[in-house]
Amino acid sequence: MLQKGSQMLLLWALGLVWLTCGFTTVCESAMGANAASKNDCYRKTCMEIKYDIREAVCCENRLDSGAGLSCCGQQSFNPAVATCCKVEHGKATTALTQGLSETVSACCELKAYDSLNEICCQSTILAKPAPKAQCCGKEAFDEDKQMCCGRNRTILTRNSTHHQCCGDDQYDMKTQCCCEKNETLTVQPKDSSCCAEALGASEAFDEDKHMYCGRNRTILTRNSTHHQCCGDDQYDMKTQCCCEKNETLTVQPKDSSCCAEALGASGVKNKNKNRPQLNCTSLCGSSCYNPNMSRCCERNQTKARWCCTPGMTGKCDAVPTVYDPKKQVCCDGCVSEKRPWIDQCCGETPYGLAQRGVLCCNNTLYKDREDGEECSESNIPYNPAKGTICCSQFHGSPGQHCCGAEVYWPQTEICCNGHRNPKVENMHCCGVKAYNIKDPQMKCCAGTLYNLTQLGRVGHDARCCGSILQNPLDVCCSREDKEVLYTNKTGFRCCGHLYYNTSLWSCCADKLSPVHQPGQHQSQTSNESRLLSVNNLNETDLCEEMLIGTVESVSLNSTVLSSVLKICGRNGTVKPLPSPHILETLNRCDSPKLIPGKTYFFDRVNVFIDFNHDSILQSLSFIISKCYHF
Numbered sequence: 001m002l003q004k005g006s007q008m009l010l011l012w013a014l015g016l017v018w019l020t021c022g023f024t025t026v027c028e029s030a031m032g033a034n035a036a037s038k039n040d041c042y043r044k045t046c047m048e049i050k051y052d053i054r055e056a057v058c059c060e061n062r063l064d065s066g067a068g069l070s071c072c073g074q075q076s077f078n079p080a081v082a083t084c085c086k087v088e089h090g091k092a093t094t095a096l097t098q099g100l101s102e103t104v105s106a107c108c109e110l111k112a113y114d115s116l117n118e119i120c121c122q123s124t125i126l127a128k129p130a131p132k133a134q135c136c137g138k139e140a141f142d143e144d145k146q147m148c149c150g151r152n153r154t155i156l157t158r159n160s161t162h163h164q165c166c167g168d169d170q171y172d173m174k175t176q177c178c179c180e181k182n183e184t185l186t187v188q189p190k191d192s193s194c195c196a197e198a199l200g201a202s203e204a205f206d207e208d209k210h211m212y213c214g215r216n217r218t219i220l221t222r223n224s225t226h227h228q229c230c231g232d233d234q235y236d237m238k239t240q241c242c243c244e245k246n247e248t249l250t251v252q253p254k255d256s257s258c259c260a261e262a263l264g265a266s267g268v269k270n271k272n273k274n275r276p277q278l279n280c281t282s283l284c285g286s287s288c289y290n291p292n293m294s295r296c297c298e299r300n301q302t303k304a305r306w307c308c309t310p311g312m313t314g315k316c317d318a319v320p321t322v323y324d325p326k327k328q329v330c331c332d333g334c335v336s337e338k339r340p341w342i343d344q345c346c347g348e349t350p351y352g353l354a355q356r357g358v359l360c361c362n363n364t365l366y367k368d369r370e371d372g373e374e375c376s377e378s379n380i381p382y383n384p385a386k387g388t389i390c391c392s393q394f395h396g397s398p399g400q401h402c403c404g405a406e407v408y409w410p411q412t413e414i415c416c417n418g419h420r421n422p423k424v425e426n427m428h429c430c431g432v433k434a435y436n437i438k439d440p441q442m443k444c445c446a447g448t449l450y451n452l453t454q455l456g457r458v459g460h461d462a463r464c465c466g467s468i469l470q471n472p473l474d475v476c477c478s479r480e481d482k483e484v485l486y487t488n489k490t491g492f493r494c495c496g497h498l499y500y501n502t503s504l505w506s507c508c509a510d511k512l513s514p515v516h517q518p519g520q521h522q523s524q525t526s527n528e529s530r531l532l533s534v535n536n537l538n539e540t541d542l543c544e545e546m547l548i549g550t551v552e553s554v555s556l557n558s559t560v561l562s563s564v565l566k567i568c569g570r571n572g573t574v575k576p577l578p579s580p581h582i583l584e585t586l587n588r589c590d591s592p593k594l595i596p597g598k599t600y601f602f603d604r605v606n607v608f609i610d611f612n613h614d615s616i617l618q619s620l621s622f623i624i625s626k627c628y629h630f
């Protein structure tokens with residue numbers, strides 16, 4: 001308790017007054033108000049039209065349907081295949097770049113670029129000349145081999161690691177110096193008079209007489225030993241202070257308001273430290289109290305609200321006060337007398353569980369309730385014997401099942417993410433829609449359903465990349481938690497979810513490292529490192545034989561798995577295999593990174609994960625439902 005009190009004090013001194021009271025009956029009401037997103041069951045309104053945020057998006061009063069969409073100004077877009085860039089020149093302007101996922105892009109003004117392989121220099125997108133590329137004016141250079149020198153931003157090939165810029169030229173730090181002659185920087189031999197002067201000056205630097213101040217390390221002549229840096233200036237600690245004004249450090253007289261604030265905060269701390277003998281270890285607002293005997297109730301987010309003086313109810317004072325938790329209850333900043341049957345809070349109202357006819361839902365106390373009423377999932381009191389509440393909507397028949405805001409009949413319907421669909425044989429959910437998983441012309445990509453016939457595609461070449469049905473020529477790079485779609489480019493390969501230029505980077509087990517000799521392509525013979533998706537296996541491969549197991553440990557040469565099951569989808573059988581199961585690693589760098597404790601699907605060659613389902617049970621059910629012919 002003492003520790004808690006001093007933490008509170010510290011926060012208080014810093015002006016952060018949002019505190020928890022560390023006491024169950026108080027101040028909990030501040031939470032929970034924001035946790036309502038599930039209760040509105042993903043519904044919002046757009047120009048008075050109700051819509052499901054999983055199915056549509058409302059961009060500046062325009063409703064566009066589609067799953068996973070975001071807004072780019074007035075336009076809707078899918079961040080898996082496009083990037084929105086925003087620039088504020090007076091007013092905000094937005095622009096979309098198609099064909100580049102937001103997960104791997106950055107913006108160069110209004111145009112998006114691939115930040116792994118490209119660089120933005122003065123609003124121009126350039127291919128990186130090297131992994132450690134930097135901008136030099138409008139051009140890019142290789143930091144390892146080049147330098148960007150002078151006012152004219154000239155790119156020079158660095159002669160050696162001990163060469164540095166001197167104006168627009170470079171000089172050898174071992175044999176030369178860079179000195180000022182006639183107001184221009186020139187390279188001179190170390191024994192020249194110009195160098196001697198320049199070196200002499202730096203040797204004369206005396207810390208008692210000079211200081212380096214500010215970000216630019218400006219050399220100042222120290223006025224006295226009690227002068228210190230304040231930004232790029234100095235100040236006299238005896239008569240002045242260095243305080244922050246409008247986000248910059250400024251020197252101010254000690255009696256100024258700026259100094260008073262800066263010093264005041266520390267003053268409060270000291271005052272308390274000096275008074276431990278009063279049995280008073282903490283501050284409650286400006287009064288002192290002992291947390292072992294009383295509680296200080298303080299809460300604040302935007303408005304200051306404090307406990308009022310004991311005995312008062314209703315109105316709250318602007319002053320925090322101490323109250324006695326044995327005799328009083330403090331609800332949402334208001335103190336009232338504790339009674340045996342009124343011992344806790346419902347929002348700002350004190351109440352007790354033993355009271356009859358009251359119900360506390362979402363910190364609101366409802367009175368005159370009938371016996372048997374409960375708080376619904378959407379925090380409205382209702383009587384389950386009289387009806388069903390689905391997403392805040394009351395339906396007059398009790399004991400129903402909810403699907404979104406509606407009730408539904410599980411005997412004849414299937415509920416997909418809050419949407420009712422007719423129940424037909426082999427129906428499974430894909431996002432808010434249901435489809436027949438045995439229909440080879442329907443493809444579900446992470447919650448988005450595609451009708452291949454409509455798109456003029458055939459089942460066996462249809463592959464998903466995340467929620468996108470990918471074009472056969474595109475490339476999907478994936479790792480454990482991400483799948484990212486890219487436009488096919490020669491000289492590029494996948495490394496986890498990244499698509500890298502092989503002349504810049506090399507990849508080993510999902511980890512990129514810079515190539516030391518840019519321009520020399522890596523050998524193209526080896527396979528790429530990526531986790532494959534169960535969802536993209538064709539029926540032959542998926543239904544014949546799949547293994548599933550939990551990774552125990554990973555070494556350079558092999559992976560050990562436990563709890564391995566053999567799934568023969570076609571036969572509808574699952575059989576355990578002896579543990580541990582060892583999976584040989586053919587080439588460590590080309591194997592995707594596997595995490596011990598996680599469960600993966602695998603066959604003799606590849607490792608897969610199921611991006612479409614949230615649990616192993618759902619994946620198993622999917623495989624057997626799809627493969628087994630009853």
Ligand SMILES: *[C@@H]1O[C@H](CO)[C@@H](O)[C@H](O)[C@H]1NC(C)=O
Pocket residue numbers: 150152168
């Ligand atoms: C920098 O460029 C300007 C114009 O391009 C030129 O006049 C000037 O001589 C250059 N300065 C140096 C130090 O090269």
Ligand SMILES: *[C@@H]1O[C@H](CO)[C@@H](O)[C@H](O)[C@H]1NC(C)=O
Pocket residue numbers: 159170171172
């Ligand atoms: C850098 O190397 C070039 C060519 O080798 C040479 O001409 C130049 O003098 C060198 N510059 C310095 C400052 O060492």
Ligand SMILES: *[C@@H]1O[C@H](CO)[C@@H](O)[C@H](O)[C@H]1NC(C)=O
Pocket residue numbers: 182
């Ligand atoms: C210094 O530069 C000025 C012009 O910038 C020139 O007139 C003068 O001759 C130069 N002096 C020397 C010593 O180079």
Ligand SMILES: *[C@@H]1O[C@H](CO)[C@@H](O)[C@H](O)[C@H]1NC(C)=O
Pocket residue numbers: 214215216232
């Ligand atoms: C530091 O130097 C940079 C460039 O030389 C300049 O733009 C900036 O204003 C300087 N900052 C301060 C605080 O003087």
Ligand SMILES: *[C@@H]1O[C@H](CO)[C@@H](O)[C@H](O)[C@H]1NC(C)=O
Pocket residue numbers: 223234235236
């Ligand atoms: C430091 O000394 C200079 C010259 O004596 C004076 O102008 C300046 O105000 C002094 N600065 C401070 C912060 O005392």
Ligand SMILES: *[C@@H]1O[C@H](CO)[C@@H](O)[C@H](O)[C@H]1NC(C)=O
Pocket residue numbers: 246
């Ligand atoms: C604070 O800084 C902003 C811009 O940085 C400026 O517009 C404003 O006038 C400054 N306010 C004061 C009080 O100096």
Ligand SMILES: *[C@@H]1O[C@H](CO)[C@@H](O)[C@H](O)[C@H]1NC(C)=O
Pocket residue numbers: 032033036039362377378379380
């Ligand atoms: C809970 O109460 C807060 C504040 O009174 C309100 O904004 C929110 O909508 C309520 N949540 C539900 C589910 O009724």
Ligand SMILES: *[C@@H]1O[C@H](CO)[C@@H](O)[C@H](O)[C@H]1NC(C)=O
Pocket residue numbers: 442451452453454
């Ligand atoms: C898919 O589209 C085709 C052509 O429009 C249509 O005939 C078929 O019924 C659709 N399939 C489903 C399951 O909606």
Ligand SMILES: *[C@@H]1O[C@H](CO)[C@@H](O)[C@H](O)[C@H]1NC(C)=O
Pocket residue numbers: 472473474475488489490
């Ligand atoms: C990418 O294109 C190259 C030729 O342009 C082709 O050889 C390669 O198979 C393509 N890759 C994919 C995944 O389609």
Ligand SMILES: *[C@@H]1O[C@H](CO)[C@@H](O)[C@H](O)[C@H]1NC(C)=O
Pocket residue numbers: 460538539540541
């Ligand atoms: C399924 O894919 C495998 C290769 O992964 C291929 O050998 C086989 O022919 C494919 N089967 C069908 C029916 O497309």
Ligand SMILES: *[C@@H]1O[C@H](CO)[C@@H](O)[C@H](O)[C@H]1NC(C)=O
Pocket residue numbers: 556557
């Ligand atoms: C792992 O493979 C390397 C080279 O492929 C080999 O030298 C090493 O002995 C192997 N280690 C084990 C434990 O098999």
Ligand SMILES: *[C@@H]1O[C@H](CO)[C@@H](O)[C@H](O)[C@H]1NC(C)=O
Pocket residue numbers: 544545568571
């Ligand atoms: C499936 O069952 C058939 C006959 O019952 C059997 O011949 C076949 O080997 C089984 N397939 C697998 C993969 O177990």
